Amino acid sequence: MSLLHRHPAARRDAPLAGVPTGYDRRLTPALALGSLLNPINSSMIAVALVPIGLAFGAPAAQTVWLVTALYLVTAVGQPVVGRVVDLVGPRRPYLVGAALVGVAGLLGALAPSLGMLVLARALLGIGTCAAYPAAMWLVRRATDRSGEDRGVAAVLTILAVTNQVTMIVGPTLGGLLVGVGGWRAIFLVNVPLAVACLVLGGLRLPRTTAADRTSDDMRDGTQDDLPRLAARLDVLGVLLFAAALTSLMLVLVGATPWWVLAATVVTGAWFARHELRARRPFIDLRLLAGNRPLLLTYARALLTATATYAFMFGYVQWLEQGRGLSEAAAGLLMLPTSVVAVAVASATGRRAPVRTALLVGSVSLLLGGAILAVVRPESPTWLLVLAGVGIGGMQGLAGLAHQKALARQADAATVGAASGLLRTFMYLGALVSTAAIAALYADGPTTAGLHDLALAMAACAVAVAALTLGDRSLRRRPATARTVPAPVPAPVPVPIPGENR
Structure with a gap:
């Protein structure tokens, strides 16, 4: 079974033994909490890099691996764990991932060296890979059986808003934790979060059998032992x-x-x-190459991620060093972006067509980039807030739009792996932004460097608009009413390699 293999609709509609008909809203707390573990760990570390470097006498070129380790593991692990979810169901991957998050939190809180911290971050990356494909699996199975469900759409919007909030509030929360308990507190906070995920997941996530899964190679009546799972995993x-x-x-x-x-x-x-x-290829390249709409969705996700991460880290670095704000003040100045993203996602998540959302989001990003291209260290605060509003509008619109498009284009049998691959493209976009930031901030986060970075963000907006206008599939409505948006993966902020703060 490959990532993009198609199965007859009748098989997708078959009742599942372990999953109740329709979406069980009692799953929402477990899915929401699990899905925010990745963005909260990715964003909180931003304000802790400097104190960690001081604690271990490590330069920025070494502390950068605290984020890069999680980033590398997650980028690779998302489609892999998503494939495992497709094969064995969501319960076991979710619970194992939550347990790893708890272990990684303790390891980081007690770490005696920078190397041990990097290992803890890598374990966090593995542990946070499961919740998103698990949510996709459960939602897609429910809607494939029950048809369009407004309740499901509402729940998915809640999940998207939760991730949006976590993405932006993370640096502010991290600053508060560091201020109260030191940098080790941002690792220790994972322990109660993991325990809550284990309790909620154990109580609510359904047990599935081979009959519950739509993959052909899981309908042979065999047990899910490791050798057979390895063979199916390629x-x-x-x-x-x-x-x-x-x-x-x-x-x-x-x-x-x-x-x-x-x-x-x-x-x-x-x-x-x-x-x-x-x-049984892990990714069927022939089918992927023939699925132009899905490729365009991946490309748009890469471009919007590039702009998002450039803003998240490039702009914050300039606020702290170019404008001279403290970490807490810079985090607070990011809050308007979160408010706008949440408001836009809440208001349009269930109604806005994909094409309209992407085009309006591109315009919003273009306006935000244009403002950043002219700001100065002495610019009024309201102008900086206005730039964040533009970026927030793009985040609230484009994030859900990518998920709606993927839910329409991916097959139910492999939606976990396809969703993981979407996140991989987003992480690639983050790396592109990292390379751009490193090059443009070679002499530090100067105002001139910020202006060049803003022009690059504007170029991403133009490219997204062009790809959207050229995608004819977005002009057509789905053939059935069974597809609903999937939960939005929050972006992972990326540090600037070699940056001397």
């Missing part, structure tokens, strides 16, 4: 995918010796060759 394809993606990320963040570039090319070519020949 382990070689997963390993090659991880190697190619990791080497590409290292190139993007500035590790560019010849052997890294060569490794990217070699592993990428090997991965493509293997997937084209595999009986």
